Amino acid sequence: MRNLNQDTITQAVMARFADTPDPRLKDIINSLVRHLHAFAREVKLTEAEWMAGIEFLTRVGHITTDQRQEFILLSDTLGLSMLTVAMNNDKPAGCTEATVFGPFHVEGAPHYEHGDDVANGAAGQPCEVRGTVRGLGGEPVADAVIEVWQADAEGKYDVQREGLPAAQARGVLRSAADGRYHFKSILAEAYPIPDDGPVGDMLRATNRHPWRPAHLHFMIKAPGYETLITHVFRNHDRYLDSDAVFGVRQSLIADWVQQLDGHWLVEFDFVLAPLKSASRPL
Numbered sequence: 001m002r003n004l005n006q007d008t009i010t011q012a013v014m015a016r017f018a019d020t021p022d023p024r025l026k027d028i029i030n031s032l033v034r035h036l037h038a039f040a041r042e043v044k045l046t047e048a049e050w051m052a053g054i055e056f057l058t059r060v061g062h063i064t065t066d067q068r069q070e071f072i073l074l075s076d077t078l079g080l081s082m083l084t085v086a087m088n089n090d091k092p093a094g095c096t097e098a099t100v101f102g103p104f105h106v107e108g109a110p111h112y113e114h115g116d117d118v119a120n121g122a123a124g125q126p127c128e129v130r131g132t133v134r135g136l137g138g139e140p141v142a143d144a145v146i147e148v149w150q151a152d153a154e155g156k157y158d159v160q161r162e163g164l165p166a167a168q169a170r171g172v173l174r175s176a177a178d179g180r181y182h183f184k185s186i187l188a189e190a191y192p193i194p195d196d197g198p199v200g201d202m203l204r205a206t207n208r209h210p211w212r213p214a215h216l217h218f219m220i221k222a223p224g225y226e227t228l229i230t231h232v233f234r235n236h237d238r239y240l241d242s243d244a245v246f247g248v249r250q251s252l253i254a255d256w257v258q259q260l261d262g263h264w265l266v267e268f269d270f271v272l273a274p275l276k277s278a279s280r281p282l
Helices: 009-016 023-043 047-063 070-077 080-088 198-205
Strands: 126-135 145-149 170-174 180-186 215-221 228-234 256-258 264-267 270-272
Touching (some): 009 023, 047 070, 070 198, 145 180, 170 180
Antiparallel strands (some): 145 215
16 A cells, blocks of 8 residues: 555554454554544644653663563553552452562562561561451461562662672562461662662652552462462552552552551561452352
8 A cells, every 4th residue: 555644554553463463462553543543633643742652661771681571660650560460460359459560579589488588688677467367258368379579678689789699689488377477678769760770760850759659579379379469568658549550459558557666566467369260159
């Protein structure tokens, strides 16, 4: 097709994808083309602005490494990550809500026993974390794999620090026979997401702050249950209502209570959703 113009090009591009064999991929690409073209028309996108966008995304790619995922940060700060989580985690009432994964999870975290200190030297005030993992019917979930990770008192995750001999403030443990878990770590503190790259430039250009409220990350897996990816947020944090990545849920906020010895304690019980296939009647 020749001599395409701004009124005919969208249908022409979609026609080029007409033979896409995967129907889901075809739907996604056609919708992407329609919405991208509609966006360009709506804002009357100039060639200079289009090129600036290309350069921005190029910078996002260049700064991304195996320890820094700038594309996840971009998705998070645009609310796309949380929208996707919300659309795909419509759990039964009473189940713990999911929230964003974030860019700082790593595979191969060290394994710990109950009561161990996962901080492993990370800067921060000592804190104990404990609670239970249960199913929707109240049954204890034994041997659930619980991955935890958090930033230190200076707002840095271990993967952001060069030269560390071992992982800090992250680990893997399993729930006990009665569903209980407990471990030692450090007090959760608010911190800014990395803002020395293109995402930070975007936040400054739009007069937004980069701060996240204090929280712990959890990922919990158990046979017969949906994997839960969530946070536990520290109550009274100043950024709970302006989280840079839109991840706060009221049900995920807990009290960190300082004990007589100066240490902190947070307790949180998780309720896992049954696998959709497992919840269907036989």
